[in-house]
Amino acid sequence: MATRCCAALLLPMALVLFAGSSPPVLAQLELGYYSKTCPNVEAIVRKEMEKIISAAPSLAGPLLRLHFHDCFVRGCDASVLLNSTAGNRLSEMDATPNRSLRGFGSVDRVKAKLEAACPNTVSCADVLTLMARDAVALAKGPVWAVALGRRDGRVSSATEAAGQLPPSYGDVPLLAKIFAAKGLDLKDLAVLSGAHTLGTAHCRSYAGRLYNFSSAYTADPSLDSRYADRLRTRCRSVDDDDAVLSEMDPGSFKTFDTSYYRHVAKRRGLFQSDAALLADATTREYVQRIATGRFDDEFFNDFSESMVKMGNVGVLTGAQGEIRRKCYIVN
Ligand code: HEM
Known part of the structure; x- marks a missing residue:
């Protein structure tokens, strides 16, 4: 496996400004965020990913895409993983562009391993970010450092997803506009x-x-x-x-x-x-x-570098959101 690495590894921290109720708070994702609470988090994800990708190499793409579709709607908060329910009939995953997403079962499998090792500690949003990174690495792509500490959202809406994901027919002005709305450039x-x-x-x-x-x-x-x-x-x-x-x-x-x-x-x-x-x-x-x-x-x-930027889009941190026990349902 390629171990070429990158300037992104040198990024010490990802600073994320979010506007909550007053006053605005400066929140941080951190490298080694779980060093005390779940020190083996990255090794556990990596080991499961090695099993998943060696059994089904074609899952690398879907797992990378899941992270992208998560981050573009409500930020990287694992809202794409939430099932529709009686109270929320159409969650994000039921939006038209998301119907072709795959890999949900693999996320559940990795999350279950983490729950066994460190209960109620690692967010689904962080799991998805790490899985996307490892999917690329295991497909012989680059490896980058992932700052952690994302929290999971409780809201997931198909209607919201529709306008925020780039359509396959998009031209550059449209795509650039959709990317710019997420702080991403040309x-x-x-x-x-x-x-x-x-x-x-x-x-x-x-x-x-x-x-x-x-x-x-x-x-x-x-x-x-x-x-x-x-x-x-x-x-x-x-x-x-x-x-x-x-x-x-x-x-x-x-x-x-x-x-x-x-x-x-x-x-x-x-x-x-x-x-x-x-x-x-x-x-x-x-x-x-x-x-x-x-x-x-x-x-x-x-x-x-661009994946690190994308992985920081609209994240929830600190006391926001929750740490979901199961990725497909709010606690
Ligand atoms: C630039 C705007 C983008 C558009 C319009 C777009 C559109 C699409 C579409 C239409 C598909 C095929 C869905 C299907 O028919 O099953 C697809 C697949 C995919 N996209 Fe994108 N995408 C974009 C950007 C991205 C980004 C930023 C990523 C990840 C960083 C990504 C990762 C993928 C991957 C890995 C697949 C293959 C998924 C699979 O094998 O099931 N795409 N994309």
Whole structure:
């Protein structure tokens, strides 16, 4: 496994300003937050993740995506893990973009191990952050230090999720706006899109590019036409039943590497949001630079830094929220 590491390791602390009831409080996530209360937390997560990924390597992508979808709605507070209930009929996980999320069972499994070792101590939000980090590392990607101390939210709403997650048809102005609302910039957009080096997608996520894209073209003109032909054999109509999954980084979808950027540079990114990276000067320059294959370490370093930023979005700390005993239900 690669152990290349990063500037993010050197970040001593993540400072998070949150506005509660008056007065505003400066809260902190800390490296080693559980050093006294659950000193083996990272080793326990890592050991379980090694078992999970060695049994099902294709789970690395879904576990990384879970963390992203959690952080973009109400911050990284594990609200995406809460089941719908009689009192809350549509929780975040039932929002349309979240219906394709996977890996919930793995989170429950890791959380159960932690509850056995250190009851009522480690939040589900921290578990998810660590699992995403380890998923990338076990897929041969970079390793970064994770500041901990996130608390779990008690609110989870599908309606709220709808507007905050970037759609696959997004162009750069729209994606940049959604990222900026989370304190993430254009570079973070170019860098974090590189997560699409892992995982697979359903036909409905890109079918719109293949059929009736506009009155002038049958397919999205920003998609390589031969690649579009190949995709049409897997995704037969906009109403395809989704039985067939497509790799977003064909050939290495279980390995965290830079080949995603080579696909995008060749107009073979799967989603419009991937293709859109070529339409803006800043993101295009980044795609083309990393696509050369000469700056893999730079990408690993950038990805680590952007993941630390994303992992700090809107976190609950101190006395906010709770430490959930089970990740799918509030205490
Ligand atoms: C830039 C805006 C983004 C858009 C529009 C987007 C959209 C999507 C869509 C539509 C899928 C396929 C869902 C399916 O059909 O099953 C997907 C998959 C995925 N996304 Fe993104 N995404 C974005 C950013 C990110 C970020 C920031 C991350 C993580 C840091 C990420 C990680 C993933 C992963 C790992 C998968 C594969 C999941 C699997 O294998 O089940 N994405 N994304």
